[in-house]
Amino acid sequence: MIKEVDLLVVGSGAAGMCAAIVAKLSGLNVLLIEKSSKIGGTTALSGGGTWIPLNHQGIALGVQDTLEQAELYLDTVIGTDAPKALRSNFLKFGPEMLKFMEQHTEVKFSGRKYSPDYLPTKRGAGTGGRALDPLEFDGRLLGKNFENLKNPLPEFLVFDGMMVNKMDIDLLLRAKTSADGFFHAAKMVTRFALDRLRGYSRGTRLVLGNALAGRLYKSMLDLNIEIVTETAIHSLEKNVAGRVDTAYCQQQGQTLSIIAKKGIVLATGGFPNNLKMRQQYLPAPTGLWSATNPHNTGDGIQAGLGMGAAMGNNVNNGFYSPISQRKRKDGTTANFPHLMLDRYKPGIIMLNAEGKRFVNEANSYHDCGAAQYQSNANPGWIICDAAAMKKYGLGLVRPNPNQTELGGFIQENYLIRANSINELATQIKVKASILEKTLQNYNQDAVTGADREFGKGSNIYNTYLGDPTHAGNPCLAPVDQAPYYAIQIFPGDIGTSAGLVTDEFSRVLDHNQQVISGLYAAGNDMNSIMGGHYPGPGITLGPGLTFGYIAAKHAAGKL
Known part of the structure; x- marks a missing residue:
């Protein structure tokens, strides 16, 4: 079977859907294909935070920011680890994209007046206005298509x-x-x-990334954009002029050939669930430790590599996060990312395999995950005492759990409980003397409110997600009330950063840095414009949406 369109978009996450919507509104005949049976990709699973400096929402909130400050921050954090032209176009087109989407589609955001960048001591760091959240969305507006949105x-x-x-x-x-x-x-x-x-089948009040995916999906339906699910890209082909214009796809056991006259946008979500690619590009040892769409197995990247595309290699090839694992009732494994609900709070610390702290636990999830690889914490542990468990919970254990709930997590080997430090040391297989020393040092600092070893709670980003009701340092409290609890954590991720090398217009480049005509990449199929750094909340969704917009505009001849 053969189909002909102007633009083919591969993948239905934020980057792919944005590209499809913008291309349609730019006058192109668009087809979007999705590997799974559901729409939304990892976007639908995410927190939905979106980082776009100088956006109109932040300006309306009265946040003082400038292009020079945003450039300074990214230049300071990234340096030469990624081409400056990419982040320059991000800063130029990100605010434009946001206005365009809010004016012409169902996509709507609210700005965060106060939300510090993840590296607040770096020059140019902002305290608010750069991060946004998708507005709550009523899933009932999707009608019967609500059940096609990824849970x-x-x-x-x-x-x-x-x-x-x-x-x-x-x-x-x-x-x-x-x-x-x-x-x-x-x-x-x-x-x-x-x-x-x-x-x-579930609640229709959608928030976080599911709201963003729902809003994008509703916009596609309103524009009558053709969507074909259960269709995976297999390979690409160039025409006699050397332009990539054909995609070969697998659809329920049949081959579907799609000819795209204006271009093909790869946005299949990177390779977080391809173990072979993880072993090739991520630090060893690694495993399937990703809180992402399980269908993201590098299909788009592999297709691009088959056309001679260059593959990026960053300071970090993943967007890391500590991950804990629990078996679900259906036999699948839950990879739970420890993003914001526990690490920052008082009385909760992380340990490496020796029973020592190794990081400021209130730093970003990316920095904590990366530190696990660097500090003999693969796997490591996150621990707390009874007081912290009651007030904040730990991992998948929600605050103030009853004994039945705790017993279930313990029986499933997700949670360890010990009545003494010695017992905890035995259960997590570290020397009791080392663990006792670790806690003695930490507890002394918690009492004074200053973490001399790692500085937990020492900057505005740390305290932003601490406990504002806690007296003194909002990130510090002694770990000294039995029983004690521990959960094993792995250096997992919320996506991969290594992808196809592109220019500032999302065009895929070959090993000689030459444009591969007709081929674009966006989202996590595109090598990260941050070079493997993680400067703020939503630095995957912000650039993903922006470069999906850029790719569509460029393919339509509108840039």
């Missing part, structure tokens, strides 16, 4: 189907102690119950 990670749901964001969690924890918490919880639970009574 979020089940570990991020409550009541087996209700989505919550950080604000919801804060209010739900206050449901028994405050009026605002009670009424918010009642409203959410009532909406969820009605959704289930109406036959929806």
Whole structure:
């Protein structure tokens, strides 16, 4: 079977859907293919944070920022580890893309007035305005297509189907102690119950990355963009003029040939679930430790490499995060990313295989995951005491768990519980003398409020996600109240950063840095414009959307 279109987009994450929407609005006949049966890719599983400096939302909030400051920050963090032309186009077209999408589609964001960049001591770092969150979305607007939207990670749901964001969690924890918490919880639970009574497989109130994926999907449906699911790219072909214009795809056991006159955009989400590629590009040892779409196995990258594309090699080839694993009831493995709910909080620390701390636990998830590779913490441990467990939870264990809940996690070997430090040392297989010394040093610093070894809670990003109700340093409290708890953590990721090398217009380059005509890459199929660094929240979605926009505009001859 053969199809002919102007632009073929491969992959239905944020980058792919943005490219398809912008191309359609630019007058092109567009086809988007998706490997799985669901739309949304890793975007639908993500927190949805999107980093775009100088966006109009931040300006409207009164945040003071300048192009010079944003350039200085990225130049300071990235240096020569990635071409400056890429980040220059990101800063130029990111705000334009955001305005375009908000004016012409269902995609809507809210700015964060206060949200420090991840490396706040670097020159040019911002304290707010650069990060955005997708607005809550009513999934009922998708009609029968709601069930085609990829579900979020089940570990991020409550009541087996209700989505919550950080604000919801804060209010739900206050449901028994405050009026605002009670009424918010009642409203959410009532909406969820009605959704289930109406036959929806889960709640239709969408937040985080699922809201962004839903908004993009609704925009595609409104524009009548053709979407073909369960169709995986296999290879590409050039025409007699040397331009890539044909994609060969597998669709339910049949070969589908797609001829794209204006270009092909690869946006299949990188290679986080391809073990062979992980072993080739990530530090050893590695495993399938990714909190991403399981269908992201490097298909787009492999197709591009088959056309002679160059592959990037960054300071870090993954966007790392500590990951804990738990078997689900259906036999699959949950890879839970320790992003924001536990590490930053008082009374919670991370240990390497020797029982020593090795990192400022309140640094970004990427920095903590990278430190695991560098510090004999593969695997490592995240531990807390009874007080921290009650107030904050740990990993998949939610705050103030009852004994039945704790027992379930312990029986599944996800959680370790010990009545003494010696017992904890035995269970996590470290020397008791080393663990006791680690905790003695940490506890002394926690009392004074200054972590002399790693500086936990010493900068505005650390304290942003600490506990503002905790007296003194919002990230520090002694670990000294039995029982003690531990969860094993691996240096996993929320995506891969190594991808196809492109120019500033998303055009894929060969080993001689020459453009491969007709071929574009965006999202995690494109080598990261950050060179493997992680300067802020949403530095995958922000560039993914922006370079999807750039690729579509360029293919349509609109740049």
